[in-house]
Amino acid sequence: MATMRDVAERANVSIATVSFVINGTKRVAPETRARIEAAIEELDYRRNVVARALASSRTRILALLHPDLEARPNATVIQFVMSAAHGARERGYDLVLWPVNDDEQMSHLLAGGLVDGALLMEVQIRDSRVDRLVASRVPFALIGRTENDDLPFVDIDFATTIDLAVGHLRSFGHQRIALVAQRTKAGNEPGRIMRAKAAYLDAMAALGRPPAVVAVEGTSAGGREAAHKLHDDFPDATAVILVNEGASAGLVKGLRALGRTVPDDLSIISASTTRELGEMIEPSLTVMAAPAPQLGRLAADALIDQLEGVQDTPPHILIPCTLVPGQSVGPAPDRSSTSRPEPKRERNAQTDS
Amino acid sequence: MATMRDVAERANVSIATVSFVINGTKRVAPETRARIEAAIEELDYRRNVVARALASSRTRILALLHPDLEARPNATVIQFVMSAAHGARERGYDLVLWPVNDDEQMSHLLAGGLVDGALLMEVQIRDSRVDRLVASRVPFALIGRTENDDLPFVDIDFATTIDLAVGHLRSFGHQRIALVAQRTKAGNEPGRIMRAKAAYLDAMAALGRPPAVVAVEGTSAGGREAAHKLHDDFPDATAVILVNEGASAGLVKGLRALGRTVPDDLSIISASTTRELGEMIEPSLTVMAAPAPQLGRLAADALIDQLEGVQDTPPHILIPCTLVPGQSVGPAPDRSSTSRPEPKRERNAQTDS
DNA sequence: CTGAAAGCGCTTACAG
DNA sequence: CTGAAAGCGCTTACAG
Numbered sequence: 001m002a003t004m005r006d007v008a009e010r011a012n013v014s015i016a017t018v019s020f021v022i023n024g025t026k027r028v029a030p031e032t033r034a035r036i037e038a039a040i041e042e043l044d045y046r047r048n049v050v051a052r053a054l055a056s057s058r059t060r061i062l063a064l065l066h067p068d069l070e071a072r073p074n075a076t077v078i079q080f081v082m083s084a085a086h087g088a089r090e091r092g093y094d095l096v097l098w099p100v101n102d103d104e105q106m107s108h109l110l111a112g113g114l115v116d117g118a119l120l121m122e123v124q125i126r127d128s129r130v131d132r133l134v135a136s137r138v139p140f141a142l143i144g145r146t147e148n149d150d151l152p153f154v155d156i157d158f159a160t161t162i163d164l165a166v167g168h169l170r171s172f173g174h175q176r177i178a179l180v181a182q183r184t185k186a187g188n189e190p191g192r193i194m195r196a197k198a199a200y201l202d203a204m205a206a207l208g209r210p211p212a213v214v215a216v217e218g219t220s221a222g223g224r225e226a227a228h229k230l231h232d233d234f235p236d237a238t239a240v241i242l243v244n245e246g247a248s249a250g251l252v253k254g255l256r257a258l259g260r261t262v263p264d265d266l267s268i269i270s271a272s273t274t275r276e277l278g279e280m281i282e283p284s285l286t287v288m289a290a291p292a293p294q295l296g297r298l299a300a301d302a303l304i305d306q307l308e309g310v311q312d313t314p315p316h317i318l319i320p321c322t323l324v325p326g327q328s329v330g331p332a333p334d335r336s337s338t339s340r341p342e343p344k345r346e347r348n349a350q351t352d353s
Numbered sequence: 354m355a356t357m358r359d360v361a362e363r364a365n366v367s368i369a370t371v372s373f374v375i376n377g378t379k380r381v382a383p384e385t386r387a388r389i390e391a392a393i394e395e396l397d398y399r400r401n402v403v404a405r406a407l408a409s410s411r412t413r414i415l416a417l418l419h420p421d422l423e424a425r426p427n428a429t430v431i432q433f434v435m436s437a438a439h440g441a442r443e444r445g446y447d448l449v450l451w452p453v454n455d456d457e458q459m460s461h462l463l464a465g466g467l468v469d470g471a472l473l474m475e476v477q478i479r480d481s482r483v484d485r486l487v488a489s490r491v492p493f494a495l496i497g498r499t500e501n502d503d504l505p506f507v508d509i510d511f512a513t514t515i516d517l518a519v520g521h522l523r524s525f526g527h528q529r530i531a532l533v534a535q536r537t538k539a540g541n542e543p544g545r546i547m548r549a550k551a552a553y554l555d556a557m558a559a560l561g562r563p564p565a566v567v568a569v570e571g572t573s574a575g576g577r578e579a580a581h582k583l584h585d586d587f588p589d590a591t592a593v594i595l596v597n598e599g600a601s602a603g604l605v606k607g608l609r610a611l612g613r614t615v616p617d618d619l620s621i622i623s624a625s626t627t628r629e630l631g632e633m634i635e636p637s638l639t640v641m642a643a644p645a646p647q648l649g650r651l652a653a654d655a656l657i658d659q660l661e662g663v664q665d666t667p668p669h670i671l672i673p674c675t676l677v678p679g680q681s682v683g684p685a686p687d688r689s690s691t692s693r694p695e696p697k698r699e700r701n702a703q704t705d706s
Numbered sequence: 707c708t709g710a711a712a713g714c715g716c717t718t719a720c721a722g
Numbered sequence: 723c724t725g726a727a728a729g730c731g732c733t734t735a736c737a738g
Contacts, residue, residue: 001464001466003714003715003716004715004716005715005716013724013725014724014725014726015715015716015717015725016717016718016724016725016726016727017723017724017725019716019717019718020717020723020724023717025717025718026723026724027723028723028724029723029724032723032724046460046461046464046465047465047715047716048407048464048465048466048714048715048716049461049465049466049467049716050403050406050407050412050465050466050467050714050715050716051407051466051714051715051716051717051730052715052716052717053403053716053730054401054403054404054407054714054715054716054717054729054730054731054732055715055716055717055718055729055730056716056717056718056730057717057730059403061467063449077431078430078431081450081452082452085452089454089458094451094462095452096416096449096450096451096452097434097449097450097452098447098449099434099435099438099448099449099450101442105442107399108399108402109447111354111399111401112399112400112401112402112403113354113401113402113403113404113730113731114402114403114414219629219632220629220632220633221632249632249633249634249635250632250633252635253635256635276572276573279572279573279574279602279603280573280602280603280633280634281602281633282602282605282606282609282635356730356731356732357731357732358731358732366708366709367708367709367710368709368731368732368733369708369709369710369711369733369734370707370708370709372732372733372734373707373708373733376733378733378734379707379708380707381707381708382707382708385707385708400731400732401730401731401732402732403730403731403732404714404730404731404732404733405731405732405733406714406732407713407714407715407716407730407731407732407733408713408714408731408732408733408734409714409732409733409734410714410733466714466715
């Protein structure tokens with residue numbers, strides 16, 4: 001592999017001049033530049049990224065840190081990764097997905113000088129990784145938020161998202177609206193769950209309705225469990241908002257197994273997911289599509305602005321999900337006469353064509 | 354950030370000795386070692402990965418190269434990434450997902466000296482990225498195969514997978530079996546599609562049945578299109594094998610819209626996907642689960658063996674998918690009397706509880 | 707068992 | 723406009 005020295009020799013210049021041409025850091029006489037460029041071409045020279053990094057203490061590599069991804073369909077995460085990678089690339093940075101499991105690994109990575117900055121996903125309300133990040137003095141931006149709001153972040157605006165979902169349901173006459181959240185290990189709650197829950201509780205309070213919250217795993221089995229819990233504990237709910245992508249399909253299946261039809265008996269909105277997921281389910285789910293493509297890019301931009309000393313980036317960016325109507329929301333059934341719906345025992349009919 | 358020099362000074366040794374202790378590359382007197390370890394601890398020293406890489410021309414970083422991921426649920430890819438990352442970590446390597454769009458980017462990465470080796474996913478039958486990889490002289494392993502078989506690879510054994518699927522369907526009496534493949538840009542065919550198709554054609558020939566192949570996009574819309582094509586072009590098919598994860602849900606929805614019940618009218622197996630995807634669909638799909646967890650790990654091992662000069666790794670590893678029965682395969686309906694099934698016009702019934 | 711020193715391939719003041 | 727040289731923080735023969 002050709003080095004800068006080889007290029008310099010072939011072009012009859014010093015390696016400093018080669019460096020200036022490659023980086024555009026200084027004026028170089030046109031004919032000198034031409035000679036150097038020719039030499040680079042002829043030798044198929046490519047700058048050694050590691051040496052450059054050591055000399056300049058910059059690598060132009062950004063890490064997107066993510067805890068172990070589960071094996072469930074996770075289109076949102078992929079959208080984050082890809083849009084952040086594109087945004088970074090446009091500004092001359094590489095962005096890589098770095099699966100990092102424990103704090104020690106993270107310190108190793110951050111202290112190693114290998115990345116110029118980091119993006120952190122799946123931020124918890126209390127997140128020791130954030131502390132590590134702060135301690136490491138590596139510039140970073142969060143995708144999500146901790147409980148304290150003075151770190152730079154981009155996040156889904158869950159409060160607005162839930163308000164939009166509740167508003168949509170109310171426009172169909174729904175008053176008794178349940179929330180299906182994601183069950184989390186104790187003390188390890190993602191901010192999105194907490195914030196969505198808080199927004200939901202506010203909305204219910206404003207409506208003068210008691211809240212109905214169910215938390216289950218983000219799996220099909222979790223979704224079926226949610227169907228049973230809703231059926232048993234909140235039989236008068238006419239609509240449900242999911243903040244649990246992975247449980248969406250299972251919830252519909254579970255309801256159907258219980259003889260409850262979507263949306264005739266129960267309307268459903270799945271918040272913070274993708275329209276693709278909505279389309280997979282029958283009936284097609286009305287979803288609040290996560291702004292992952294925008295947020296990934298904005299996160300990359302925010303981080304790079306920080307690295308390059310750009311001052312005018314807002315430290316916090318919030319974007320709500322977008323309503324994508326499907327076929328899972330319908331008029332609220334009239335429950336005024338019966339306190340509990342009569343579970344239909346016959347096989348239920350299809351609701352879409 | 355403390356450097357090795359700081360540690361050496363504090364421990365009253367040379368930096369060489371510090372290096373020996375950190376890397377375990379040479380014997381060091383116990384008390385010297387203890388002094389050095391104490392100094393490391395006190396200074397919270399962490400080796401600079403970039404400097405180490407430059408000096409040793411090894412980074413212990415592996416890149417998993419993936420072309421732009423689409424926004425569809427792609428659990429299999431995530432499984433590959435995570436299992437490969439775990440396998441690498443156990444052997445002291447970091448593995449990152451590097452979204453790489455064009456050949457130029459890839460050359461930049463490979464020539465930069467930043468990664469010791471590469472794993473390439475979504476390998477096409479003819480793949481210019483593979484040529485780049487070979488030219489770069491960076492060690493690599495493929496996940497998938499090109500048309501020539503002498504490069505190291507791990508891959509799903511599609512021939513066996515299709516045979517198992519056909520065998521399963523035959524045990525239910527099916528003879529007319531269609532294949533739903535993935536539509537690809539011309540000249541850009543993933544090996545898996547081609548190999549699955551070939552295995553299917555062989556199986557049909559052995560059965561003495563004409564093949565019925567439909568190719569659609571890997572989306573819900575693609576799946577619905579497949580339902581129509583099957584209904585119009587191959588109305589006597591009693592079973593279908595999908596090699597198109599993204600179209601699975603849409604196919605079931607499309608069939609139902611056409612009044613065809615799964616599995617009463619048509620049995621379905623979705624090959625090379627995850628059991629999680631199968632569970633999301635109603636009825637739960639019988640799937641051939643991709644051996645992504647094993648293959649990711651094996652790919653990482655194969656690559657690292659190569660890097661470390663381990664000779665006894667088989668250059669090619671093939672593992673078939675595993676049958677995970679769901680509720681989408683049933684006895685073949687008797688079609689002997691009618692050449693074309695009477696499309697049911699009434700709403701269809703559920704098939705699972 | 708330990709150290710002095712060269713070298714990995716660049717960048718970047720500094721001098722001219 | 724161009725170059726000589728120091729330095730980034732390590733590893734690794736080589737010598738003792």
